[in-house]
Amino acid sequence: MLKGRNLIDPMDFSTEELEEVFNLAEKIIENPDKYSKIGEGKLLATLFFEPSTRTRFSFEAAMLRLGGKVLGFSDANSSSASKGESVADTIRVVGGYADVVAMRHPKEGAAKVASMYSEVPVINAGDGGHQHPTQTLTDLLTIRRKKGEFSNHTIGLCGDLKFGRTVHSLVKALSRYKNNKFVLISPEELKIPDYIKKEVLIKNNIEFVEVDRLEDVVDKLDILYMTRVQKERFFNEEDYLRLKDSYVLNEEKMKLAKKDMIILHPLPRVNEIAAEVDNDPRACYFQQTKYGMYARMALIAKLLGVCE
Amino acid sequence: MLKGRNLIDPMDFSTEELEEVFNLAEKIIENPDKYSKIGEGKLLATLFFEPSTRTRFSFEAAMLRLGGKVLGFSDANSSSASKGESVADTIRVVGGYADVVAMRHPKEGAAKVASMYSEVPVINAGDGGHQHPTQTLTDLLTIRRKKGEFSNHTIGLCGDLKFGRTVHSLVKALSRYKNNKFVLISPEELKIPDYIKKEVLIKNNIEFVEVDRLEDVVDKLDILYMTRVQKERFFNEEDYLRLKDSYVLNEEKMKLAKKDMIILHPLPRVNEIAAEVDNDPRACYFQQTKYGMYARMALIAKLLGVCE
Amino acid sequence: MLKGRNLIDPMDFSTEELEEVFNLAEKIIENPDKYSKIGEGKLLATLFFEPSTRTRFSFEAAMLRLGGKVLGFSDANSSSASKGESVADTIRVVGGYADVVAMRHPKEGAAKVASMYSEVPVINAGDGGHQHPTQTLTDLLTIRRKKGEFSNHTIGLCGDLKFGRTVHSLVKALSRYKNNKFVLISPEELKIPDYIKKEVLIKNNIEFVEVDRLEDVVDKLDILYMTRVQKERFFNEEDYLRLKDSYVLNEEKMKLAKKDMIILHPLPRVNEIAAEVDNDPRACYFQQTKYGMYARMALIAKLLGVCE
Numbered sequence: 074m075l076k077g078r079n080l081i082d083p084m085d086f087s088t089e090e091l092e093e094v095f096n097l098a099e100k101i102i103e104n105p106d107k108y109s110k111i112g113e114g115k116l117l118a119t120l121f122f123e124p125s126t127r128t129r130f131s132f133e134a135a136m137l138r139l140g141g142k143v144l145g146f147s148d149a150n151s152s153s154a155s156k157g158e159s160v161a162d163t164i165r166v167v168g169g170y171a172d173v174v175a176m177r178h179p180k181e182g183a184a185k186v187a188s189m190y191s192e193v194p195v196i197n198a199g200d201g202g203h204q205h206p207t208q209t210l211t212d213l214l215t216i217r218r219k220k221g222e223f224s225n226h227t228i229g230l231c232g233d234l235k236f237g238r239t240v241h242s243l244v245k246a247l248s249r250y251k252n253n254k255f256v257l258i259s260p261e262e263l264k265i266p267d268y269i270k271k272e273v274l275i276k277n278n279i280e281f282v283e284v285d286r287l288e289d290v291v292d293k294l295d296i297l298y299m300t301r302v303q304k305e306r307f308f309n310e311e312d313y314l315r316l317k318d319s320y321v322l323n324e325e326k327m328k329l330a331k332k333d334m335i336i337l338h339p340l341p342r343v344n345e346i347a348a349e350v351d352n353d354p355r356a357c358y359f360q361q362t363k364y365g366m367y368a369r370m371a372l373i374a375k376l377l378g379v380c381e
Numbered sequence: 382m383l384k385g386r387n388l389i390d391p392m393d394f395s396t397e398e399l400e401e402v403f404n405l406a407e408k409i410i411e412n413p414d415k416y417s418k419i420g421e422g423k424l425l426a427t428l429f430f431e432p433s434t435r436t437r438f439s440f441e442a443a444m445l446r447l448g449g450k451v452l453g454f455s456d457a458n459s460s461s462a463s464k465g466e467s468v469a470d471t472i473r474v475v476g477g478y479a480d481v482v483a484m485r486h487p488k489e490g491a492a493k494v495a496s497m498y499s500e501v502p503v504i505n506a507g508d509g510g511h512q513h514p515t516q517t518l519t520d521l522l523t524i525r526r527k528k529g530e531f532s533n534h535t536i537g538l539c540g541d542l543k544f545g546r547t548v549h550s551l552v553k554a555l556s557r558y559k560n561n562k563f564v565l566i567s568p569e570e571l572k573i574p575d576y577i578k579k580e581v582l583i584k585n586n587i588e589f590v591e592v593d594r595l596e597d598v599v600d601k602l603d604i605l606y607m608t609r610v611q612k613e614r615f616f617n618e619e620d621y622l623r624l625k626d627s628y629v630l631n632e633e634k635m636k637l638a639k640k641d642m643i644i645l646h647p648l649p650r651v652n653e654i655a656a657e658v659d660n661d662p663r664a665c666y667f668q669q670t671k672y673g674m675y676a677r678m679a680l681i682a683k684l685l686g687v688c689e
Numbered sequence: 690m691l692k693g694r695n696l697i698d699p700m701d702f703s704t705e706e707l708e709e710v711f712n713l714a715e716k717i718i719e720n721p722d723k724y725s726k727i728g729e730g731k732l733l734a735t736l737f738f739e740p741s742t743r744t745r746f747s748f749e750a751a752m753l754r755l756g757g758k759v760l761g762f763s764d765a766n767s768s769s770a771s772k773g774e775s776v777a778d779t780i781r782v783v784g785g786y787a788d789v790v791a792m793r794h795p796k797e798g799a800a801k802v803a804s805m806y807s808e809v810p811v812i813n814a815g816d817g818g819h820q821h822p823t824q825t826l827t828d829l830l831t832i833r834r835k836k837g838e839f840s841n842h843t844i845g846l847c848g849d850l851k852f853g854r855t856v857h858s859l860v861k862a863l864s865r866y867k868n869n870k871f872v873l874i875s876p877e878e879l880k881i882p883d884y885i886k887k888e889v890l891i892k893n894n895i896e897f898v899e900v901d902r903l904e905d906v907v908d909k910l911d912i913l914y915m916t917r918v919q920k921e922r923f924f925n926e927e928d929y930l931r932l933k934d935s936y937v938l939n940e941e942k943m944k945l946a947k948k949d950m951i952i953l954h955p956l957p958r959v960n961e962i963a964a965e966v967d968n969d970p971r972a973c974y975f976q977q978t979k980y981g982m983y984a985r986m987a988l989i990a991k992l993l994g995v996c997e
Contacts, residue, residue, distance in 0.1 A: 114414070114417050114446075116442060116445055116446065118438070142445040144438055144441040144442055144445065144451070146434055146455060157649070157651045158648075158649035158650070158651070161656075162648070162649060162650060165667045166435060166438075166648065166667065166670045167438065169667065169668075169670055169671035169674065170438055170439065170442035170670075170671070170674055171442065
């Protein structure tokens with residue numbers, strides 16, 4: 074039973090609970106009209122203490138497409154936070170107005186604090202560089218729709234693996250399934266943190282390799298998860314110039330890839346995927362954002378308990 | 382009949398008209414589902430020329446929970462005001478789109494001007510330091526829910542009584558009922574203005590005392606209305622240091638209070654009520670914000686005339 | 690059939706297609722309740738990369754009054770654009786959430802680009818100084834409501850005819866109808882661009898005169914379209930002082946005008962129409978903004994194909 078629960082950390086839900094969400098998401102995808110009124114009379118509050126249009130839109134579209142309604146703010150300036158109010162107070166007030174809350178906050182742990190004081194379910198819509206669990210739901214639902222299962226994949230993670238919270242969450246999430254292998258593609262400066270390697274990969278006996286050039290490994294991958302590499306992250310200009318093209322996915326690299334590899338990206342994309350790739354049938358990142366809406370529809374419906 | 386009326390000043394409504402609003406509010410509290418569609422097809426415009434998330438949320442939640450819809454802006458930067466448009470013109474345009482308008486403006490009298498040009502009801506959601514009538518509705522509904530009547534109370538008002546518009550309005554509103562006594566608790570610099578004393582309290586033969594320490598009088602009170610005391614308001618540091626703790630409500634002071642005293646606060650609260658008081662059953666300030674939503678639901682329904 | 694189409698340039702629709710939109714708009718005006726649910730289950734995204742409250746409100750009110758729902762942002766700061774995302778990517782994402790998009794952007798051509806990548810209809814809600822086609826729909830619907838036809842009028846266009854995109858669009862639009870004459874009233878510095886004269890007026894054999902004082906010609910006009918003249922646009926102070934009063938419509942000038950002349954203005958108005966004119970029955974500019982909402986309701990319904 075997910076009714077009344079919070080979603081703060083991507084690992085808050087068991088694999089069975091995730092299945093429950095994804096099963097509902099797929100039913101909604103197949104027959105959206107059937108679910109277009111189950112949220113009637115329910116109110117979602119979107120508390121975005123820092124702007125993130127895409128995520129906010131996805132939540133709001135999800136609620137509206139369930140027949141529910143939405144109120145919210147899109148940056149902290151127009152919130153009572155600017156008058157010095159604590160997150161605990163804000164959520165107690167907003168929880169009196171709304172039936173479910175999606176909260177984005179620049180501070181790690183803010184959503185967790187909110188959930189402790191809230192009388193309604195709280196969904197973490199991103200807390201600093203920490204967690205962003207609905208992005209993980211989005212990523213997983215896309216993999217399930219495109220690959221049919223969460224096991225037996227070789228997953229390439231490319232770009233900034235050090236700071237990319239969505240990457241960390243995806244590694245943790247997929248480590249709960251069988252027979253997955255990870256190919257970690259990043260410059261030295263942006264390698265995945267040690268604790269992920271030790272406490273997630275090695276601990277669970279999961280095979281992985283670390284490389285620094287996408288072109289060397291792209292032919293092995295079933296799933297390629299791209300992220301942006303920001304110039305500022307590099308220690309020196311020389312490294313940046315030598316490596317930057319390795320983290321740009323283009324037609325040339327796509328020629329090396331499997332015919333059924335899928336490309337994911339949390340978006341927004343800047344130039345790490347060339348526009349020429351957009352029409353490749355393996356490019357799934359725009360569809361992925363749409364699945365994000367469906368994942369959130371299913372999640373909200375489950376937390377509200379308006380759907381069995 | 383409140384249909385088509387404006388609410389600009391907390392005293393715009395007679396006590397009978399207030400009763401009408403509160404009677405409806407209580408019916409909604411008891412059976413919200415029955416009222417969840419009476420606003421269908423109606424549109425509220427929230428024109429917030431200065432940000433006030435809490436108030437805006439309360440209005441928007443109220444309209445949405447009546448089955449209505451909302452459009453608005455949350456600060457002047459994203460409004461036509463930045464192009465030099467007058468309030469009169471703005472309201473004539475918006476009144477063409479919406480069925481009722483809630484307006485917050487930094488200038489005193491702005492909502493009054495708007496109401497003179499509007500073809501639809503205008504609700505003052507705060508005009509500078511002047512009026513904030515739906516906060517008064519909120520305060521009164523909370524007193525009615527918790528105390529059953531508006532008469533026969535000893536009401537303590539604590540903190541900044543000079544600039545606190547909600548305090549002034551509450552004094553005026555409760556002065557219309559019988560046998561109330563006021564205990565005005567503030568530092569010298571922040572005493573209630575003379576005109577309130579002369580034209581409201583003395584004129585109506587209402588008993589009141591002025592004191593500067595909460596702990597000296599808290600045991601006498603049926604209702605304690607807390608507000609924030611800002612350091613900048615004090616004339617000198619010495620006074621501030623000597624008195625600041627007197628205006629902080631904590632467990633210790635609550636031990637002196639009556640068992641059925643209720644604590645109100647217009648929120649946001651910073652530190653004038655210690656967190657340790659939040660779980661005291663006499664702490665009503667979070668419930669109060671929820672009653673604020675119900676008060677606004679009743680008000681909007683009455684002004685729209687969608688409910689008898 | 691307008692279903693699935695975009696509206697980027699005011700001339701995108703044939704006169705027959707415009708008729709189709711206006712016929713529906715008039716039906717909605719006469720019986721709004723009949724159309725208050727045809728948009729149920731549909732979602733409008735309002736992407737305002739620069740603020741324009743009036744236009745955004747008009748779109749949102751239109752969608753909400755059709756029974757649809759709305760999500761959006763009101764300035765670029767709270768959008769992913771600030772993370773460097775392209776318009777093409779933004780629209781591909783938002784097109785996955787919404788059924789129709791209204792987009793305002795400071796860059797000319799932005800809406801056109803968006804429409805090329807969007808899977809749902811895109812409406813240009815203003816792209817820089819370029820196009821603003823729903824304002825033209827608004828202007829035309831007002832003329833049709835007030836004058837019954839688009840032919841046989843003497844139309845005065847007054848003020849800044851050089852930079853006023855709504856003026857250019859209106860000239861083009863009315864040039865498709867028979868027997869119209871234009872009186873172009875502006876200071877030398879702000880005369881209508883040559884290409885409009887050559888490629889629209891002269892090419893279509895349309896009669897026009899250029900004058901620099903409103904009072905000299907106001908008696909000839911059936912329609913007077915006012916726009917603002919900004920001091921900064923003048924080459925020298927002397928000209929400005931000599932001419933500025935010529936571009937202010939007041940009671941005195943209205944005494945010279947025909948009894949059935951109508952005054953239009955795209956709003957916001959600053960002081961180019963004196964407040965004393967507002968109650969003149971010939972002043973149609975506030976009604977015009979309301980017609981703007983109805984025009985957008987009809988447009989959205991047609992593009993969504995929810996109405997035959």
